[in-house]
Amino acid sequence: MIGVLTAVVSDLASIFGCLIGLSDTITAITFVALGTSMPDTFASRSAAINERWADSSIGNINGSNSVNVFLGLGVPWLLATIYWEVKGEKFAYPTGSLSMTVTLFTVFAVICLGLLVCRRRFQVFGKAELGGTRTPKIVSAGICMSLWLIYIIMSSLQAQGIINASF
Template sequence: ARGDKAKWVLTWPLIFLLCTTIPNCSKPRWERFFMLTFVMATLWIAVFSYLMVWLVTIIGYTLGIPDVIMGITFLAAGTSVPDCMASLIVTRQGLGDMAVSNTIGSNVFDILVGLGVPWGLQTMVINYGSTVKINSRGLVYSVVLLLGSVALTVLGIHLNKWRLDRKLGVYVLVLYAIFLCFSIMIEFNVFTFVNLPMCREDD
């Protein structure tokens, strides 16, 4: 089909780059290089993550959207797509417990390791004794909203008799929409002053 051809043309350079730099350890001749496969895949994930954050930052600055809002919307959605697909696959296999554990565990990992490792490197290796400054003073409110969302999600699953169905799916989507609305209003200083206005270049 024409759409498949266009997709192949667009993705061919990236596929070629990845295939030439990451050994396919599923083949017998490359089995002993599995650690190299892991390292190279991790490096490419780091490169793509850096590019994604950079692009999201540029887009947010151009549109006048604070970094925090870009982080909890576009960046969060982009990084959560693999977790969503993994949960979808295991749910279709009848492993609902694994799907819930995956979503909660991945977020705990992102918070504790995803923040702890870069902050630790910055303050102990790159610039020993330095501190990492958080610009947004609305972080406390965001954390409260996050914990409340988790509690309401668990409560919803409990009230639904620990079954994952369409009704529960709509419920958690509504919770996410409410979380986004309140987080965006907080960062735009709707309720109280928590975030400094973005700096703009002079014309």
């Protein structure tokens, strides 16, 4: 059932992207990624509300992202490698297309983890990863949402060929 739903979401997102003039890459990093992450977001919210500590919600997000990155990249590449090996050809993917997005993701993830450490250690945040007074919560959420927006913009600009950042 998950496979069927994934295929439906993928096709619908691709059609929607085509209708509004977005490439498949931009559709994937926005609508498909958002659609697959929303259940994890709500699960993390529930864990944060229903538990005394934020560890479960943060662990859920990290675990989900790890599965998405490691299995989401590893399994298709393994299957493609096996497929092309069976056909007697070498599987090769051009370099440079993933380096910027992976680097951005890594840097932004480190910034988010640093923010969590700061929230845990400094009184201005109430010495809490989640919660605290209103202003630090809004600033923290704004930082995280800004990082996501910057990631989407930079990745979209690269996908459209407007910038050519290769590390």
